[in-house]
Amino acid sequence: MIMGCGRVGSSLARSLEKRGHTVAVVDIDVDAFRRLGPDFAGRTVKGVGFDREVLLEAGIEGADGFAAVSSGDNSNILSARVVRETFNVSNVVARIYDPGRAEVYERLGIPTVATVRWTADQVLRRLLPAGSEPHWRDPSGSVRLMEVHVDRAWVGRTVEQLEEATGARIPFLFRLGTGIVPKSRTVFQDGDLAYAAVEDARLATVETVLGSPPVTRAG
Structure with a gap:
């Protein structure tokens, strides 16, 4: 299951589906689902990823993994915690823009991808021989x-x-x-x-x- 259907979420959804996985995508904006393309066969649900009813509608009880990749740090981490602590999904990852907060949540056992730090590191690797x-x-x-x-x-x-x-x-x-x-x-x-x-x-x-x-x- 993916929370957030922006460029990252939609790309992730299509990649997972191509690999044979069944995918559900949650987003507050129904227009965002257009990024999935006409061939997307998964489930789309309007709402926020920390709403229990929305998660249940999207099929969280049968999910093997959850990725929170919306544009908001608070929404992503809250969704990740709800999914992990309420629905006992252990395979959870959250995208976080603030690298300091990302490190805090890593220590709490929630894997994160710190977008700004990752981008900066990629550039620096190419600048520093x-x-x-x-x-x-x-x-x-x-x-x-x-x-x-x-x-x-x-x-x-x-x-x-x-x-x-x-x-x-x-x-x-x-x-x-x-x-x-x-x-x-x-x-x-x-x-x-x-x-x-x-x-x-x-x-x-x-x-x-x-x-x-x-x-x-x-x-």
């Missing part, structure tokens, strides 16, 4: 998953050696257009993109170590 803006950050803000710049002098070294040098973990590489989960003896190749799980306190160290040629120990 070192890749210091994270692809993912845990709710506490202490660990991040990031693309790291690796000096070409590391080519030929193993993932285990990269991890030992940095104290970080490299959960996957992007190689020739495909993501791979490396083993400790996987060799870093020219053109590989490395993604590291890093504690914030070690971020500068990891970027410095991998952004420079490896240190050869004497002896």
Whole structure:
């Protein structure tokens, strides 16, 4: 079930339906349902997503997931809480514009997508070659998953050696257009993109170590 039939909600509804899911969409404005297109076969219900009667009409009791993606933070989070706490739907996500509030609700166990933060991070990743803006950050803000710049002098070294040098973990590489989960003896190749799980306190160290040629120990 989706609450909000704007550009995000309508696109999400069509994508889910193409994947074979049955979709119900709730919106306060019936004209918004036009965005779904004439081929949409799901259910549309006028109303707000935190109204119990509206949710029941849309079929919340049989829903496997709920996405609150309207243009209002308050409506989204209230709807997400009602669905989770009243109807016991555990698979819930809410779009939040205020990143500070998003972090609060993440700590309360409600997954959120902070629109402004996500957009800013996407731009920053493209501006900063070192890749210091994270692809993912845990709710506490202490660990991040990031693309790291690796000096070409590391080519030929193993993932285990990269991890030992940095104290970080490299959960996957992007190689020739495909993501791979490396083993400790996987060799870093020219053109590989490395993604590291890093504690914030070690971020500068990891970027410095991998952004420079490896240190050869004497002896």
